[in-house]
Amino acid sequence: MTDNGARRNQRPVVADADEQWLVGVAAGASRDAGGVPVALLGDYLPLLADAAITGRKPKRAELDAVEALGRRAAEQGISAGRVVQLYLSAARRLWQDLPEVVRSRDREAVRAAATAVLQVVDDAVATLAEGYAVARRDLVRREETLRRELIDDLLRGDSDLGALVERAEPFGLDLARVHQVALAAPSRRLPDTDAAITALEAVIFDRLGDRDVLVATKDGLLVVLAPADANNPDTAPPQRTAADDLGRLMHDRLRRLPRGRPWQIAVGRPHPGLYGIARSYEEAREALTMAARLRVASPVVSARDLLIYRVLLRDQPAIVELVHAVLSPLTHARGGAEPLVTTLQAYFDTGGVATETAKRIHISVRAVTYRLERVHTLTGYDPADPAHRFTLQAAVLGARALDWPEKPLPASG
Known part of the structure; x- marks a missing residue:
């Protein structure tokens, strides 16, 4: 038997006359949840009605269908709270408008119907949330892979510009702007990557906004790509710049993490365009290496301050x-x-x-x-x-x- 055929055999035994009533309940629940598509309810309302009328519990295949709807909601970018609100509002509206065939029963019958409905709500919402969480984890892993590949290509500086512009757009990067790269080196092995990235994103997004900012890892270092002043970096005054501010901002946040201390931050000079990103990255790497050789104790080092060593080594x-x-x-x-x-x-x-x-x-x-x-x-x-x-x-x-x-x-x- 096909899946569609099995589903037809498993559909709740709600009379055709009540179909329009369920459509109205679904529309109201959608409005309550801020316009979440009615299609994400699937066969949930007939399941509730059937539980109220017959006491039947949902079957595994029916719950699997609800789980698939949770995954679809995550893929469509709908928040988990709104999807759960859709399901809870649908249950509330259905119970309020339940036909007299159920509402006119004696107290025990109504109690049994309510228990059956609540059981369906509990099972369905839990399954919906599980499907949503699985899909979100898959999306996060997929996004992390894309982020890592993008940062590798940006820092290498030899990739196709047109393709990179297209790939960078979903991350809010305008490759025509002036950017700078900062690297954070832990004292030993890089600690919990997710915690470190989340901590940096929170403070940097709050200060700089979430456009033209990218936080990732590379070769055991935390990498931050951030916008710089649009002024020409070659004519910028020698006083402290946004690069120094970025380094101090990163260090202030990372030193609060339970692992990885002491951190050292190296900030490359700001440069325009795609190749400027790679240049700033190389400067930051050289600054880290030179700081280690010079035994610089400062938690934040700037490539600008170490230019003399580049001159010497030429x-x-x-x-x-x-x-x-x-x-x-x-x-x-x-x-x-x-x-x-x-x-x-x-x-x-x-x-x-x-x-x-x-x-x-x-x-x-x-x-x-x-x-x-x-x-x-x-x-x-x-x-x-x-x-x-x-x-x-x-x-x-x-x-x-x-x-x-x-x-x-x-x-x-």
Whole structure:
């Protein structure tokens, strides 16, 4: 027997004269639920009427049909609350307008009819909600897959522009605008992805709106694509920008999560167009890598602030030669070159103030002075001499960019 034939055999035994009455009940319930399509009721009303008249419980196949209606409602984008309201309103209206054949019975009969109706309502609504939830999970998984594929293609920057514009539109992205990319790196493994994404979306959508914003994961990092000022980023003033604000906004929210702390956020510079997204992403990745090499403790780093290292590394053979010529004698010091390079970096970062240097690297001022003298003795460059300071500082910057002395210097040929 076909499914349609089985359904016809299972339809409730409601008289044809009452069909118009049920149509009116369905229309009223639809209005109560804000215009939810009557078709989503399926055979629910005849099931209720049949339960009231005969006491019959719905069969498994009939409940399966209700579950399918719940899935259809989710796929149509109708909220779960409105669909449930449709079913509850239909039950209320049916009971209020039940024909005299039921309403005129004695008390026990009415009680039995009410119990049967409530049982159908309970089973149907629970089954409807289950079908809706299953469909929503499928839709979320499908959307997450599309989101992940889109973000991968956007960050790679070599995909077909026309296809990407079409795929980005459902996510509210205008690829002609100026965007920036921020990356959030957890201290260890990325924690609960869904919780982190939800937390970021809540605060970023509240601050920036839900258009031109995309939150996803890639390579163990949280990725945020957000709009930036429409001003030309190459002529933007050097003061704090929306990029810095985005980084602080992300860090403030992520640090409240129970796992993943401490987080470090890297924000790429804003650039226009599709290829600007990929460029901003690469800058953010480089900023994270450089921050790790430089042992930057700041929770938010900006690609703009690390541009000097990109400049240094553009001519790697030259910077390798500089580091080797200026700093390699430090390897002969007791304890190796690292303590002396660390002291030089802190000394330059604090404006050449020995007391602040001592506080920053947790040693005594006398130890700072001793180390600076050792640098002068071994290299011939005096950190306190303005004529020598630039050479030493450039060499230290290059050493950190190359991760020296932790790693050997690359071949300069």
